[in-house]
Amino acid sequence: MPNLATPDSTNEVGKKVSRVPLVTIASIMLLSNSGGVLAQPQLVAKRVCINEVGRIISSGDRYLAVGSEICLGDKINPANGSTVKAVCYSSRQVLEFQQGAVFGVSGICTPQQVQAERRQCTPLNRNACPKMKGPSEDQDSLKLITPYGNILLNTRPTISWHPVKNATSYTVEITSYEFHWEAEVKDTILPYPKKRKELEYSAAYTITVTANKGNSPINSPGKLVVHVLPESDVKQVLEEVDVINKLGLSADEAAFLDLDIIYMSKGFLNETINSLKARVAAGSKNPTLFRVLGDRYLDAWLLDEAFREYKMAEWLAKSSGNSNELAQVQSRLKLMKSQSQPPMRRKPAQ
Structure with missing residues (x-):
């Protein structure tokens, strides 16, 4: 053996x-x-x-x-x-x-x-999360949306967050050892500035977004620690993705099977969610694709987004008579209902 x-x-x-x-x-x-x-x-x-x-x-x-x-x-x-x-x-x-x-x-x-009910640390399986000392994440803090997850492939990630009531501007900061830049924006999304130095491979960074009213912050900032993997890992995944893209496979199945597995083998949650979202934008009606996208949103601790995709997967599975997919997505919806809590962006910060 x-x-x-x-x-x-x-x-x-x-x-x-x-x-x-x-x-x-x-x-x-x-x-x-x-x-x-x-x-x-x-x-x-x-x-x-x-x-x-x-x-x-x-x-x-x-x-x-x-x-x-x-x-x-x-x-x-x-x-x-x-x-x-x-x-x-x-x-x-x-x-x-x-x-x-x-x-x-x-x-x-x-x-x-390992099914949805037994996933690693997610909003539906908080018992699997490490026990943290001190207070939990402030429910009133700003909630980041992207980048999804903590492991980055892109060294110029787009940063986005949920709007904060009465905010007139937002301050975005990225910091690391001997690395810092910040920008003030009016919108709730910031494409990585072209004039700013890109993130480096094999390094960790803290992304902080603060909502302001005038010149003063109005709530706790949202924080996310991200890690850029070694360049060799990034190149390996990109080569494997290129192989799949050249095979002429069904675009939907490639996204929720081969590409999702390849991206997640290194923890690239941001890339697989964007890949799945691209198929949704292209008009996919595949219930499995929506269910997998819901799973990935759960991995990113985005409950509202996960619920939305699960409900679409349920509707598509019913419409197409896909009983196997219907059973899978309904088990996830049932679990979400039984463990419903206020939405939270991600795991408590270290």
């Missing part, structure tokens, strides 16, 4: 949001019964899966080309010295298969026992 080394996926407040771990599968030599030589894999015939469990997203497999669907019962056959990458739909992971080994996917691409 392969040794599946899965990093600790526990979320840290202010550091990671719904991070899907990258699973590396160690090399194993499969020997035949007749002489200790590497077992020869069988050629996988060209066909369409009835129930695909994943997709190959890199070269390196002897028989499965980039973009090939993975069917239950298939084997991954990396060429000697090669690493094959795949996305696994059921467990929503990015997998790596390494070096001259043959792996059956039936024991690897299996569903995780």
Whole structure:
């Protein structure tokens, strides 16, 4: 059996949001019964899966080309010295298969026992959140909207927030070690200023937005700590996204399956939400897409937005007779109703 080394996926407040771990599968030599030589894999015939469990997203497999669907019962056959990458739909992971080994996917691409009711720290599962000392987040503080989550791919993120009654202006600040800029704006959105220095890779920043009335702040500022990952991680994800975009897949399914898994493998919540929103803007009527978008809004601690997308997913599932999707989204709506609390932007700050 392969040794599946899965990093600790526990979320840290202010550091990671719904991070899907990258699973590396160690090399194993499969020997035949007749002489200790590497077992020869069988050629996988060209066909369409009835129930695909994943997709190959890199070269390196002897028989499965980039973009090939993975069917239950298939084997991954990396060429000697090669690493094959795949996305696994059921467990929503990015997998790596390494070096001259043959792996059956039936024991690897299996569903995780994690549903909406058992998600990591979210508004519907606060018991999974780390216990914080001191007062909880001020319910009257300004609530940020974007960037979604705490892990950034874009080094020039757009910053937005909910309006504050009677505010005449807002002060936006980004600070880090030997890094600071601020701007005063009238609107509730600030595209990253072109004249300001962009965020650096492998660094953490605090975004602070304060509502003002005249020259005085009128409530507690909204704060968000964000982390820009190393440039190598960013490039890896962008390369994988480029592979998916060139396959000519259904745009909706690519967004809520392959791209969502790839983005979330590094915690890029902002990118996957924007990808899903783009499909909504394009006129998607796919209930699964709306349900996944609702899930991601929950990951971002945006309850109102999550509820809105779940209700649309419910309506679309009913309209199309999609009983499986209807059951999934109704379970989420039921959970939201049973645990309804005043909306809150995100986890309490560290």
